[in-house]
Structure formats: structure tokens, C-alpha cells
Amino acid sequence: MTTNETGDLRSAGVVQVLDVGCGVASFSAYxxxxxxxxxxxxxxxxxxxxxxxxxERGIGAMISAIATKQLPYPSSSFEMVHCSRCRVDWHENDGILLKEVxxxxxxxxxxxxxxxxAxxxxxxxxxxxxxxxxxxxAMxxxxxxxxxxTAIWVKQENDSCLMHNAKMxxxxxxxxxDNIKPSWNTPLRNCITRRDAQTNSQKLPPRPERLSLYSESLIKIGISKEEFVSDAMFWKNxxxxxxxxxxxxxxDIRNIMDMNAFLGGFAVALNTLPVWVMNIVPMSMMNTLSAIYDRGLLGAFHDWCEPFSTYPRTYDLLHANHLFTH
Structure with missing residues (x-):
């Protein structure tokens, strides 16, 4: 891994991590x-x-499993996927779970x-x-x-390699x-997506600069920069x-869920406080979750006609802006 001499993951460009089979989330706490x-x-x-x-430790986590459906996160969202004793058979079924990674x-x-x-x-x-x-x-x-x-792979940007291996x-x-469609209850796909079909090719800055980024993801869904800036100012106030x-x-407040996060402005406004925010984009709404991840935030797709995958009484604050009107 390309880090500095101290081994700081930030120097390798790591801002967002997905921890599979996380246990009690000690890796996240670190x-x-x-x-x-x-x-x-x-x-x-x-x-x-x-x-x-x-x-209960105040760490962002949810109940989920990588099995037959896509994870409720957008494509190209994490700089690292971590699996330590996660009990996932990555090598089985033609590597379909690895292709979801x-x-x-x-x-x-x-x-x-x-x-x-052992x-x-x-x-x-x-x-x-x-x-x-x-x-x-092959990937x-x-x-x-x-x-x-322990082994570490890097997902290279090598389109010619992908096309050659596909030919073979x-x-x-x-x-x-259509990557604008939310990955909600979507069956796993036993294939690899090429760069030209990815939702975002923009080079992203590190945090905290990333929090104020107007990304390509917003341009593609028709959100103007003026609307983006206005949303940020509104939630700050x-x-x-x-x-x-x-x-x-x-x-007094640590675990927060924004039940209809839109652009993530609410979470950004809370950035200076000792809290973490689960940004939820309802699957019936415009897919802004890619833009939320581009801002260095976390979240998931969800259908509020169903229960959220967590335990009772795990959030200190639920924020529902324009949730019940849709």
C-alpha cells in the first residue's frame, strides 16, 4: 500500500472504508x-x-450481509474494502461476491x-x-x-486489461x-463494470475539502452549483x-440518522461536532447518494416502507426533512 513512512492510510488517498463482517467495529474505531x-x-x-x-460505541454500522443482492451503496464509493476474518467465501460462485466489491x-x-x-x-x-x-x-x-x-490488492485503472481478459x-x-438507479434489492451481477460506464471519474480531494465538493455526480442528475451552495448554507443555519x-x-448526541439526506448538507453542517451521520436516500427519491459519498460522507439506500437494518434504540437523533410528503 502506498503510504508515507508512518503508515498513515490518509497518505494513500483513503477517505472512505467499507468494513465487511466488522465484528464490534474495532477497525473503524482505530x-x-x-x-x-x-x-x-x-x-x-x-x-x-x-x-x-x-x-453503542458510537461507531457507524448497520446489519447487512453480502449474499445475493447488491449492497445498498452506490458504485465507486470507497477507497478501501476491508475483510478481516469476515467469513466470506470470496473464491466461490465464480467470484461474484468479489465482483460486488x-x-x-x-x-x-x-x-x-x-x-x-488457523x-x-x-x-x-x-x-x-x-x-x-x-x-x-482476471479482474x-x-x-x-x-x-x-494478510493480502492487499489495488483495483487498477486498466481498461485494456479488462477488455483483453473479457476476450479471453x-x-x-x-x-x-443506468447507474442513476439506486442499488436497492438489485441482484448481484457476475460481471465487471468498465470505467466509461462508471458514475464518476472526477479526482476527489481529501477531507475536509471534500465536504464542500460540487461533484460530477450532481451535474449528471441536474443539480446546479447554485442549488448545492444554497442547500449548504440553509443547513448550516x-x-x-x-x-x-x-x-x-x-x-449528549452521537449517533444521528438523516432519513432523507438529499445532498448531505445536514451532515456537513454537523461536521465540527463529535457525531456521525447515517445519510439515507430513499430509493423512491432522486439518487443523490453518489454525491453524498463524493463529499466524504457515509450513507445507504433504503425504502421506508420497510424497517431499517439496525437494532432498537441505536440512534440519538432522527432527522426527517420532507420525509412524509413523498
């Missing part, structure tokens, strides 16, 4: 002081309730895979590793580090799809008024 935003998820566990514990991973982003040391004694491990290497090579990822049971029938290239009305200490 990244908090670095201002690296981490979306952590794991399946519901009737014995340990790890996501509940993560949320490729969908949400930005170009030049990293996939970090760490398996339990796996070294598993007679099937060499075969599993060989399948992983073959799959990632034109580059293995840049391997030590003990090592992978399939996805048909051009509104949040100040909210805090006066609520009349609580800054440390």
Missing part, C-alpha cells in the same frame, strides 16, 4: 482519529449482537483481506488462495502486499446500465437553530 469514514456491517448474530455493540470500490482503491492464522493448516487453503489470485488477476487487480495471512473469456463485462432548540450538550 480509523476515527484519522478522520477516515468507515461504513461497518455484519450479519445479525443472535449470540453476540456485534453491530449493536458497535453502535469491485463495484463499490473506487479505481486505485484497495481490497484488504486477512484470514485467521487457515494456514487447512488443507484446502492453497487451493482457495490460488482461486483468489486467479480471480483478482485486473494487482497484488501489492502479502504477509502471513476470463471475465464478463457488464452491459451499460438550520443546524445552529436546532441545537439552540434542543438545548443539550454537544456530547
Amino acid at each position: 480509523l476515527l482519529p484519522l478522520d477516515i469514514q468507515t461504513m461497518s456491517f455484519a450479519p445479525k448474530d443472535g449470540h453476540e449482537n456485534q453491530i449493536q455493540f458497535a453502535l 469491485s463495484r463499490v470500490l473506487r479505481y486505485n482503491g484497495y481490497f484488504v483481506y486477512s484470514s485467521p492464522p 487457515y494456514r493448516k487447512d488443507k484446502d487453503y492453497p487451493l482457495i488462495w490460488e482461486k483468489l489470485v486467479n480471480l483478482t488477476s 485486473c487487480w494487482k497484488l501489492i502486499a502479502r504477509k502471513v495471512q 473469456k476470463l471475465i464478463s463485462i457488464c452491459d451499460t446500465v 438550520q443546524v445552529r437553530n436546532y441545537w439552540k432548540l434542543i438545548d443539550v450538550s454537544e456530547t
